Amino acid sequence: xxxxxxxxxxxxxxxxxxxxxxxxxxxxxxxxxxxxxxxxxxxxxxxxxxxxxxxxxxxxxxxxxxxxxxxxxxxxxxxxxxxxxxxxxxxxxxxxxxxxxxxxxxxxxxxxxxxxxxxxxxxxxxxxxxxxxxxxxxxxxxxxxxxxxxxxxxxxxxxxxxxxxxxxxxxxxxxxxxxxxxxxxxxxxxxxxxxxxxxxxxxxxxxxxxxxxxxxxxxxxxxxxxxxxxxxxxxxxxxxxxxxxxxxxxxxxxxxxxxxxxxxxxxxxxxxxxxxxxxxxxxxxxxxxxxxxxxxxxxxxxxxxxxxxxxxxxxxxxxxxxxxxxxxxxxxxxxxxxxxx
Amino acid sequence: xxxxxxxxxxxxxxxxxxxxxxxxxxxxxxxxxxxxxxxxxxxxxxxxxxxxxxxxxxxxxxxxxxxxxxxxxxxxxxxxxxxxxxxxxxxxxxxxxxxxxxxxxxxxxxxxxxxxxxxxxxxxxxxxxxxxxxxxxxxxxxxxxxxxxxxxxxxxxxxxxxxxxxxxxxxxxxxxxxxxxxxxxxxxxxxxxxxxxxxxxxxxxxxxxxxxxxxxxxxxxxxxxxxxxxxxxxxxxxxxxxxxxxxxxxxxxxxxxxxxxxxxxxxxxxxxxxxxxxxxxxxxxxxxxxxxxxxxxxxxxxxxxxxxxxxxxxxxxxxxxxxxxxxxxxxxxxxxxxxxx
DNA sequence: TTTGACATCCAAAACGTTTTGGATTAAGAT
DNA sequence: ATCTTAATCCAAAACGTTTTGGATGTCAAA
Numbered sequence: 001x002x003x004x005x006x007x008x009x010x011x012x013x014x015x016x017x018x019x020x021x022x023x024x025x026x027x028x029x030x031x032x033x034x035x036x037x038x039x040x041x042x043x044x045x046x047x048x049x050x051x052x053x054x055x056x057x058x059x060x061x062x063x064x065x066x067x068x069x070x071x072x073x074x075x076x077x078x079x080x081x082x083x084x085x086x087x088x089x090x091x092x093x094x095x096x097x098x099x100x101x102x103x104x105x106x107x108x109x110x111x112x113x114x115x116x117x118x119x120x121x122x123x124x125x126x127x128x129x130x131x132x133x134x135x136x137x138x139x140x141x142x143x144x145x146x147x148x149x150x151x152x153x154x155x156x157x158x159x160x161x162x163x164x165x166x167x168x169x170x171x172x173x174x175x176x177x178x179x180x181x182x183x184x185x186x187x188x189x190x191x192x193x194x195x196x197x198x199x200x201x202x203x204x205x206x207x208x209x210x211x212x213x214x215x216x217x218x219x220x221x222x223x224x225x226x227x228x229x230x231x232x233x234x235x236x237x238x239x240x241x242x243x244x245x246x247x248x249x250x251x252x253x254x255x256x257x258x259x260x261x262x263x264x265x266x267x268x269x270x271x272x273x274x275x276x277x278x279x280x281x282x283x284x285x286x287x288x289x290x291x292x293x294x295x296x297x298x299x300x301x302x303x304x305x306x307x308x309x310x311x312x313x314x315x316x317x318x319x320x321x322x323x324x325x326x327x328x329x330x331x332x333x334x335x336x337x338x339x340x341x
Numbered sequence: 342x343x344x345x346x347x348x349x350x351x352x353x354x355x356x357x358x359x360x361x362x363x364x365x366x367x368x369x370x371x372x373x374x375x376x377x378x379x380x381x382x383x384x385x386x387x388x389x390x391x392x393x394x395x396x397x398x399x400x401x402x403x404x405x406x407x408x409x410x411x412x413x414x415x416x417x418x419x420x421x422x423x424x425x426x427x428x429x430x431x432x433x434x435x436x437x438x439x440x441x442x443x444x445x446x447x448x449x450x451x452x453x454x455x456x457x458x459x460x461x462x463x464x465x466x467x468x469x470x471x472x473x474x475x476x477x478x479x480x481x482x483x484x485x486x487x488x489x490x491x492x493x494x495x496x497x498x499x500x501x502x503x504x505x506x507x508x509x510x511x512x513x514x515x516x517x518x519x520x521x522x523x524x525x526x527x528x529x530x531x532x533x534x535x536x537x538x539x540x541x542x543x544x545x546x547x548x549x550x551x552x553x554x555x556x557x558x559x560x561x562x563x564x565x566x567x568x569x570x571x572x573x574x575x576x577x578x579x580x581x582x583x584x585x586x587x588x589x590x591x592x593x594x595x596x597x598x599x600x601x602x603x604x605x606x607x608x609x610x611x612x613x614x615x616x617x618x619x620x621x622x623x624x625x626x627x628x629x630x631x632x633x634x635x636x637x638x639x640x641x642x643x644x645x646x647x648x649x650x651x652x653x654x655x656x657x658x659x660x661x662x663x664x665x666x667x668x669x670x671x672x673x674x675x676x677x678x679x680x681x682x
Numbered sequence: 683t684t685t686g687a688c689a690t691c692c693a694a695a696a697c698g699t700t701t702t703g704g705a706t707t708a709a710g711a712t
Numbered sequence: 713a714t715c716t717t718a719a720t721c722c723a724a725a726a727c728g729t730t731t732t733g734g735a736t737g738t739c740a741a742a
Contacts, residue, residue, distance in 0.1 A: 683742100684741100684742080685740105685741080685742075686739105686740090686741080686742095687738100687739090687740085687741095688737100688738085688739085688740100689736100689737085689738080689739100690735100690736085690737085690738100691734105691735080691736080691737100692733105692734090692735080692736100693732105693733100693734090693735100694731105694732090694733095695730105695731090695732080695733105696729100696730090696731085696732100697728105697729090697730095698727105699726100699727090700725105700726090700727095701724105701725090701726085702723105702724090702725080702726100703722105703723100703724095703725105704721105704722090704723095705720100705721080705722080705723100706719100706720085706721080706722100707718105707719085707720080707721100708717105708718090708719080708720100709716100709717085709718085709719095710715100710716085710717080710718095711714100711715080711716075711717090712713100712714080712715075712716095
C-alpha cells in the first residue's frame with residue numbers, strides 16, 4: 001500500500017502536522033526530527049498525493065488545452081508544434097499539460113466545462129479563434145485565466161489576451177511577391193468563414209491586389225478545410241473554373257501541400273506552370289518538393305510565449321503586454337517559380 | 342464564487358447527500374426534489390469539482406504520458422502521431438491525457454514519480470523502450486498499470502504489456518528489397534545503442550545480408566539520433582568512408598529524410614545514385630522528394646490499441662493478449678530507384 | 683393495533699494534504 | 713522566583729466530493 005502522511009506519522013511517532021512540515025522544510029521542526037522523518041520517508045518511498053495537495057492548495061500546476069480530434073489531424077503540424085511549444089515551456093515552469101481531444105461542437109464545450117468548471121487546470125490555452133467563439137465567451141464568463149493563439153475577427157471585440165501574427169500583412173506580402181514575379185491571376189484558398197482570421201487574410205489579399213491595380217474577382221477565391229484535402233480540392237476547382245490562373249495562395253501550408261499535389265496530379269509543374277504559396281512555415285514546408293514559399297509564423301515560439309502570458313495571468317502578475325501582434329516574414333522558396341515574361 | 346454542493350444544499354433546503362445523489366440520479370430521491378435540485382444546479386451553473394471527486398473515488402480518468410522535451414522534437418512525427426492515437430482513443434472512453442515534456446534523465450524519472458506516486462493518472466503509456474529501462478523498473482515496482490510501445494531488447498526480459506512491430510522482419514525486408522534491385526553495398530544507420538529495438542533492427546540487417554550471401558561489414562553500420570540531423574551526419578560519414586555504398590537504410594523516416602538531404606547536398610540523386618529507405622511511414626514519407634521507401638508501422642493505430650490495453654489493465658479486466666507483435670509492411674516508393682545493372 | 687415494506691432523506695466518515703492558532707517545555711533574563 | 717523568549721510540536725479545520733448506515737414517516741397488509 002502506498003504510504004501517506006499518516007503512515008509516516010505513526011512510524012516516526014510524530015504528528016501528521018510535523019511530518020508535513022518536516023518534509024516541506026519549515027524551521028518549525030528540529031533538525032534531528034526532520035532528518036529522522038526524511039529518512040523514514042525515503043525508506044517507505046513516500047510521494048505526496050497530488051490530489052490531496054491540489055485540493056488543499058487550490059492549485060493544480062496544470063495547463064489545459066483542448067485540441068481537435070479530427071481523424072486527419074494527426075498530420076496537423078500546426079497543433080503539434082504549438083503543443084510542443086506550450087509543453088516545453090510549461091515543463092520549464094514545472095507545470096504539466098492536461099489535454100483532451102474533442103471535435104468542435106457541444107462535446108467540445110462539455111470538455112471545457114469539465115476542465116474549467118471542474119478546476120482540473122489553472123488556466124487554458126486556446127488556438128484557432130472562431131467568430132463569436134463560444135469557448136472565449138464561456139471562459140470570460142467564468143473569469144478564468146486563458147490565453148489565445150489568434151485574435152478575434154476584425155468586426156468583433158478582442159478583449160482577451162492573445163498572441164497573433166499580422167496575417168493581413170502576410171497575405172499582402174505574398175500577393176506583392178507574386179505580382180512582382182509577373183502574375184496577374186492569383187487564386188486564393190481561404191480558411192472556413194467561421195474562423196476569426198479568415199477575414200484578415202482576405203483583407204490582405206484585397207489590399208495586395210489593390211496596390212497592384214488588379215481588379216478583384218470573387219471567383220478566384222474559395223474556402224478549404226485547412227488540411228491537405230482542402231488545398232487539393234480548392235486548387236482543382238480554381239484551376240478548372242479559371243484556367244487563366246497562374247498562382248495559388250493557400251492560407252496555410254497544409255493546404256498548400258495539397259495544392260501542389262493537385263497541380264502535379266494534372267501533370268503540371270509547381271512553380272514553373274503554377275506558382276504556389278502557403279502560410280505558417282511548418283517543418284514540411286522546407287522539405288516538400290518543390291520547397292514551399294510561405295509566410296513564417298513562429299508557432300513553436302508562440303506556444304512558449306502563450307504559456308508565459310498565461311502564467312502571469314494565473315499568478316496575478318501585471319502583464320506588460322497581453323495583446324501581441326507579431327509581424328510575419330516572407331520565406332521565398334522554389335514553389336514561387338521564376339519571373340514571368 | 343463557484344458554487345459547490347454545499348451551496349446547492351443550502352439554496353434547496355436539502356442536505357449535501359441528497360443533492361449529490363439527486364445529481365447522480367439515484368432512485369433514492371423523489372422525482373420532485375430531484376427536479377428542483379437539478380433546476381437550481383443549472384441556474385447556479387454548478388459543475389462538480391474534479392479534484393474532490395477524484396480524491397474520493399480514487400480515480401482520475403486520466404492517462405499519463407511523458408514525452409521527450411528535446412528541442413528538435415517538435416518535428417518529431419513519431420511521438421505526435423502516437424499521442425494523437427492515444428488522445429483520440431482516450432477521449433472516446435472519456436479519459437483525458439496528462440502530458441509532461443521531459444528530457445531523458447533524472448528529471449524524467451522525477452516526473453514519473455510525481456505522476457505515478459502522486460496518483461495524478463490511472464495509468465501510463467510509454468514509448469521507445471530502453472535497455473534495462475528505469476521507467477519500466479519503477480512502474481513494475483509500483484505495480485502501476487502501464488502499456489508500452491516497444492518490447493524489451495532481445496537479451497532482456499519482456500514481462501510487461503506492450504505492442505511492437507517485428508522490426509527485425511522489417512529491416513530484413515528492406516535489405517531483401519535492395520538486394521533484389523541489385524545492391525550489394527548497403528549502409529545502415531541504427532538508433533542509439535541504449536534503445537531496446539536497436540538490436541532487433543541490427544539483427545534484421547544481418548539476417549537479410551546472410552540470406553543474400555553478402556558478407557557483413559561493420560564499417561557499413563553507424564548510429565544516429567533518430568532525428569533528421571542524425572540521418573544527415575550518418576549518411577555523410579558512410580558515403581565519405583565507403584564510396585562504394587549504393588544504398589542506405591535508416592532506422593526511422595526522420596533520419597531517412599536527413600539522409601536524402603545529405604545525398605542531395607553532395608549533388609547526387611536519391612534513388613538513381615544512392616537508394617534510401619526509412620522505417621515508420623510517417624506522413625512526410627509520402628510527401629518527400631523523392632517519396633520515401635519505408636516500412637509501414639501503424640503508429641496512430643498502435644496508440645489507440647495501447648489505450649485499450651491500458652484501460653483493461655486499469656479496470657482489472659482480463660487481457661486476451663497483452664503482448665502484441667505486429668507484422669510491418671514494405672512500402673516501395675521512389676527513393677528505391679530502379680534495378681541496377 | 684401491530685407489522686412490514688417502502689420511500690425519502692441525512693449525518694458523518696473518508697479520500698490526503700496544508701495551515702492556523704495555539705500548547706508545552708526549556709533556557710535565559712530580571 | 714518570575715517573566716520573556718525561543719524552540720518544538722500538534723489538534724483541528726479546510727479543500728469538495730461520494731457513500732455508508734441508518735433515521736423518519738407513510739401506507740397497506742395482517
